[in-house]
Amino acid sequence: MQLFTRIRLVLAEPTATRLPGVRVSLYDYDSDGHDDPLGDGVTDAQGEVAIGYTTDQYVDSEDGPDWSIKSFPDLYVVVYDAAGQVAINTRDRVRPDEMPRVLVVEVPRAVAEQHGLLATSPRP
Secondary structure, eight states: OOOEEEEEEESSSSSOOOOOSEEEEEEEEETTTEEEEEEEEEOOSSSEEEEEEEEEGTGGGGGGGOOOTTTTOEEEEEEEEETTTTTOOOOOGGTOOOOOOOOOEEEHHHHHHHHTTTSSOOOO
16 A cells, blocks of 8 residues: 655744755654664655655564554654754654654754755755
8 A cells, every 4th residue: 555644844943934955764663673764855845745655665573463454654754964964863753653644843943053954955
């Protein structure tokens, strides 16, 4: 089954300024530490990117023999700066079996400035 998750990057402040041109990766958390990569992309002018993936990418032995279509991946996002360094990793904020339409990642201003995420031109 094909699934899609939209990721939105915003500054963690009242104005919720969106962050375009930032590379992100989407993962499925596994308690054994062998997390499943689901895809990656670069946020558009609205600070969003849609990542498509299939159940084959995240269903594994951790999901057990009684896995059903009602089970969803345990999603988290990794945000990278232009040099490929991790700026944000939301692995410690996973909410099991939730499938939000939009996964909003709030980036503290200090982190955005430190990693150069406030630039308006797209990065690879």
